[in-house]
Amino acid sequence: MKIEGRTFVVSGGASGLGQACVEEICRNGGNAAILDLNEENGNAVVNKLPSGTGKFFVCDVLDTESIAAAVKGTVExxxxxxxxxxxxxxxxxxxxxATILDRDGNAFSMDSFDFVVNINLRGTIDLVRQCLVHIAKTEPVGPDNERGVVIMVASVAAFDGQKGQVSYAASKGAVAALTLPMARDLARYGIRCVTIAPGVFESRMTAVMPKKLFKGLESVMEFPKRAGQPEEFAHLARHVIENSMLNGAVIRLDGGLRMPSKI
Structure with missing residues (x-):
């Protein structure tokens, strides 16, 4: 499917991997709806894009009504x-x-678990399902009668999560696991579903990591021995959009990283 002439919805689009995807889409003739909580960052991203190609919508992926308002605005x-x-x-x-039991044998908070899972998993599904209703009604294009594509974001933690990553690995593992059934559900509509599972990338999330941990993760990568750049993630996302044979797959983008138990 061509990016040119289409609109793509990107949550977390005001920073990191999401922002890089927004910029890649808009550089290649598409429009991007930037969904995020940070209005200042969102508007700054819009101002960097080719005129008229981006629009910011305040959106809290924990709130179904907030997602609905952003999707409605995007459709309009x-x-x-x-x-x-x-x-x-x-x-x-x-x-x-957080480890499920701390050093004193105390269990972690379910509020903490729910926060991670609700953003990473429930927020993903809620946004996707609300967008799909509209994507499924578009006119199919190309020789394959394609209508669109879902590109979800998992993590290598879905497969080799480290100590303290029970919540995160659970949420990202679920995203990876639902990729194929979602692709099967959407086949009748000409909509593909692919998940990218990045390793260590420079982003807002990794920016708060202790430097020792960040460098330790880089050291166990095979090649290249460095963090990925957001633009490299966005390049793969662009390829997924443009290559109609990519469907139902989870693609690791990690420089050969296999995470050890701990650094």
Whole structure:
């Protein structure tokens, strides 16, 4: 599917991996709806984009009504620009590490667990399902009669989560696991579903990591021995959009990283 002439919804689009996807889409003839809580950052991203290609919507992925308002605004904008919805990239996510039992044998808080899972998993599904209703009604394009694509964001923690990542690994593992059944559900509509599982990338989430931990993770990567750049994630997302044979797959983007138990 071509990016040109289509509108894509990106949550977490005001920073990190989401922002890089927004910029890649808009550089290649598409429009991007930037969903985020940070209005200042969102407007700053819009101002960096080619004129008229981006629009910011305040959105809390923990709130179904907030998502509904952002999706409604996006659909109206797409109608005004004549660029129908072509896909959704739910890139909003959080970490919040904690071991299930601490050193004193106390269990971690369910509020903490729910916070991570609700943003990373429930927020992903809620945004995707609300966008899909509209994507499924667009006119199919190309020889395959394609309507759109869902690109979800998991993590290598879905497969080799470290100590303290029970909540995070559970949320990202679920995203990876639902990729194939979602692709099967959407096949009748000509909509694909692919998940990217990044390793260590420079982002808002990794920016708060202790430097020792960050460098330790880099040291166990095979090649290249460095953190990924958001633009490299966005390049893969662009390829997923443009390559119609990519469907039902979870793609690791990690420089050969296999995370050890702890650093």
């Amino acid at each position: 904008w797409a109608q005004q620009t004549g660029k129908p919805l072509g896909g959704v990239i739910p890139a909003a996510g959080v970490g919040n590490p």
